[in-house]
Ligand SMILES: Cc1cc2nc3c(=O)[nH]c(=O)nc-3n(C[C@H](O)[C@H](O)[C@H](O)COP(=O)(O)OP(=O)(O)OC[C@H]3O[C@@H](n4cnc5c(N)ncnc54)[C@H](O)[C@@H]3O)c2cc1C
């Protein structure tokens with residue numbers, strides 16, 4: 302069974318982004334870029350399914366600027382077999398990404414697509430669900446456990462209040478939550494090997510998709526900053542302040 | 551036309567995130583309809599101020615709010631509405647993007663403000679940036695960041711009419727197998743007036759329970775950092791942060807939590823923040839109104855005793 306894993310190039314999670322002074326967006330020039338952490342979890346899960354003999358091939362896809370090939374290389378070094386880069390230089394929203402992924406699915410015919418639950422830059426948490434809708438496939442979002450057997454995926458999901466388990470008919474969409482696995486680091490030999498794995502480059506137009514955004518960003522601001530308060534010397538002083546100054550208890 | 555809010559399935563009551571979504575909907579249009587999945591919530595829904603009509607959908611397919619049939623139902627109802635909303639809960643986040651794609655609409659996730667019927671404010675980059683976005687789509691599909699909207703009260707409305715809606719066809723793609731939901735007598739994390747959260751420094755699931763004494767005294771909910779959840783000290787649904795729950799209580803007490811941006815994204819709108827950490831350089835102190843530099847294993851029991859002594 303073939304797996305498709307979409308991986309997004311995002312500002313590294315350790316970077317504290319700065320809002321541009323002209324209010325048009327955030328500063329992304331000269332900041333460290335990485336694979337979206339939830340997508341690393343997706344790649345790891347795909348590689349484990351291959352190691353168990355359940356998956357036969359893993360295709361990593363990224364949609365974005367030419368440099369997103371770096372994130373595809375990371376996926377290849379972790380164990381994906383080949384890559385597809387859909388090059389687009391401009392704003393991309395989950396609906397457009399889902400339309401592009403739908404076209405890639407039509408071309409590749411995977412039985413399972415594993416995405417991250419959320420990109421840590423736009424914080425949309427939408428693409429997997431949208432892709433499932435466009436394909437008419439079932440979805441298992443926020444997965445903390447995944448089992449594949451007998452043409453079905455059993456997905457344990459992190460929900461409000463605890464966990465929920467659903468069974469999906471394949472082909473299906475799964476999105477990863479933090480507890481699904483701990484992604485491996487690519488070894489040096491695997492990084493070398495990944496250089497020889499193929500990456501195909503396409504344009505949205507090759508797939509018949511117009512990626513024009515539906516949302517116009519009117520303004521981007523820095524949220525109100527909190528001021529650091531004071532240090533208290535003892536638990537007694539803390540309780541006194543909470544009762545008599547802040548009046549919250 | 552009117553706007554439709556999908557309620558979280560939550561026993562027979564309407565939970566606070568749903569009531570926040572009703573409040574957000576009320577800023578868009580005066581005619582707000584609330585869709586409940588199952589009969590048991592209908593009565594509570596009819597009592598909400600600001601709800602003009604309750605739609606009740608019954609059927610096996612909705613009993614667990616499975617995404618595929620529930621999205622199909624919303625799509626069937628969509629022609630009567632300009633906006634479809636849900637709280638940005640696990641349920642809303644699962645269903646609403648699916649609805650949006652079926653309607654060929656770009657969802658606006660986790661709105662934190664309504665500027666006008668087409669224009670919304672939302673955080674991105676872990677709460678480090680706040681965008682104002684205008685949607686060009688004919689119909690809007692939104693989830694609501696509950697912490698940003700004061701919920702409508704649970705009671706006091708004039709009593710909205712309840713109308714049964716015809717179930718949509720179930721695509722039969724998925725099946726609910728089981729749920730393991732924690733039962734807790736404590737207030738719900740996103741609804742609590744006081745939250746006390748523990749981090750990696752708690753050291754074990756057993757140690758984590760020392761927070762319970764303080765929580766009991768304060769009537770607080772308990773939360774956790776990702777590190778504490780990953781280590782198994784606390785269940786997943788207690789994670790506060792960018793990719794967990796967003797809370798904005800009157801008082802948030804962070805115990806043995808360093809204050810990573812991903813954690814701050816989930817709690818920095820709290821009215822008063824207290825940090826207890828043994829490292830005086832910990833970033834959490836930069837957002838704390840009251841900081842106590844101390845070993846938590848000494849400070850937490852002391853805090854419990856002091857609350858008892860001064861109550
Ligand atoms: C994609 C992604 C998503 C994430 N989402 C979230 C999220 O939603 N929520 C979240 O919380 N994190 C999230 N994180 C993780 C985040 O980056 C941090 O790793 C995490 O918040 C750290 O948890 P912590 O503060 O408990 O642990 P640490 O950073 O290890 O901090 C422990 C603190 O305890 C203090 N300490 C140690 N011993 C004691 C003692 N005896 N008494 C008092 N203080 C003590 C230390 O000084 C330290 O400050 C995410 C990360 C990624 C990559």
Ligand SMILES: Nc1ncnc2c1ncn2[C@@H]1O[C@H](COP(=O)(O)O)[C@@H](O)[C@H]1O
Nearest residue numbers: 307308364416417419420425426427428
């Ligand atoms: N440009 C992209 N290229 C590849 N995958 C993407 C892209 N955008 C989103 N995704 C996938 O969709 C997931 C959720 O993203 P989002 O809906 O933007 O929060 C990510 O974790 C990725 O798996």
